Amino acid sequence: MLFPFLSSVVLLSHLHHYASALSLPEVDVTTSAGINDNADASNCFPAIGFTMPSSTPSSLTNWWCPMSSEYAFVGFSYEVSQCQSASQLKTEFANIKNKFHGRYVRLYGACDREGFYDDVVDAAWNAGVGVHALIWFGFDGGDIWETRRDTLTQALLNNPRAKFVTRTVQFGSEPMFDWVLDPPVLADQVTILKQKLSTLNIPVTVSDMAYSYQFQESNGSGQVMQAIDFIDAHMLPFFAQDASTADQSWPLVLRDLQWFYDNGLGKKMYLSENGWPSTTYPGVEPNSPLAVADVPNEKAYYDLLDSQCEYFKTAPNGGVGWFAHIYSDNQEPGYGIYGKDGQLKFAFQPRTSC
Structure with missing residues (x-):
């Protein structure tokens, strides 16, 4: 591939990405240890108005905001194959929080530098933001993912602040689509990691598409759904066979959302890898001749999501965060909110509540 850090989500094999619409069940959201039940307050992490303590707390009691309060825009995916310096991480995480009111950074790709996490x-x-950490498999096969898993696990167990900022560990980004492990093996790995992190109250999930679960259904993808604590769903309607312009993509989004509502066992959902490209290049090409990739359409996609704030707030299972x-385009060409020149490509101030 021209860009080894690109997710397989951009490959042309997204031909059958989207599932047909289904009905919506209503299921209550469960709570877990460390949750602050006051969803409307700013006295939980990582609420926008939360003030970080001057020292590391002694307990997770009442630390995390309930996931039911996390809907609409929650933050950015952030690609780390550049192994950003500590100072750059601090600057950009602070910008995510202060300029955009992002509550989370979802890591993408991998940096194998010692001490990076x-x-x-x-x-x-x-910055006062939470992290969706990631065990990255890559595209070359091999077992480096095991080293990355063990390195991250040790960092989570040994760094006293890690459990206070790590909301979840994603066990791969599209691991079922890439078939890096047989689904039952992936499910077992998720369960084992959950056990290792149980004292830290850090949930484990898998970041993948609805299509991947459907494609792997006969191979045991349902076991993965059972194993994960909540759903990190990929949403890239640009690649749908019936895609056109971003402002017309809401029915495409709903198709995948509704599949997860019917098959997600009542679990909370985030749209983790979620966007619309502003340009095409080998590996990022549409499956529909009507799909348009340019900056106005990238902006229009996020404007569309922002206009659906009430939907995301009231969606089943505690709402949907995206x-x-x-x-930045310096991290993945065409998808960044910031261009390669360091300037915003378009006005971006999505709602975090409604």
Whole structure:
């Protein structure tokens, strides 16, 4: 591939990305240890008005905001294959929080520099944002993912602040679509990691598409759905066979959302890898001749999501939070909110509540 850090989500094999619409069940959201039940207050992490303590707390009691309060825009995907310095992480995480009111940074890609996740933890703590950490498989096969899993696990267990900023660990980004592990094996790995992190109250999920679950259904993808704590769903309607312009993509979004409502076992959902490209290039090409990739359409997609704030607030299972994929074109060409020149490509101030 021209861009080894690109997710397989941009490959042309997205031909059958979207599922047909289904009905919507109503299921209550469960709570877990460390949750602050006052969803409307700013006295929980990482609420926009929350003030970080001067020292590391002794307990997670009443620390995390309930997931039911996390809907609409929640933050950015942030690609880390550049192994950003500690100072750059601090600057950009603070910008995510202060300029855009992002509550989370969803890591994407991998940096294998020793101590990198400790730098992430420090930057997140300083900025007051949570982290969706990631075990990255890559596209070359091999077992480096095992080293990354073990390195991240040790950082989470050994860094006293890690559990206070790490909202979840994603066990792969499209691992079922890439078939990096048989689904039952992936489910077992999720369960094992949940057990290792149980003392930290850090949930584990898998970041993938509705299509991946459907494609792998006969191979055991349902076991993955059972194993994960909540759903990190990929949403890139640009690649749908019936895509056109971004402002017409809401029915495409609803198709995948509704599949997850019917098959997600009542679990909370975030749109983790979620966006519309502003340009095409080999590997980022539409499956519909009517799909349009340019900056106005990238903006129009996020404007469309922002206009559906009430829907995301009232959606089943505690609402739906969405990330913008991705922070900068320097991280993944065409998807950034910032261009390669460091300037915003368009006005971006989505709602975080309604």
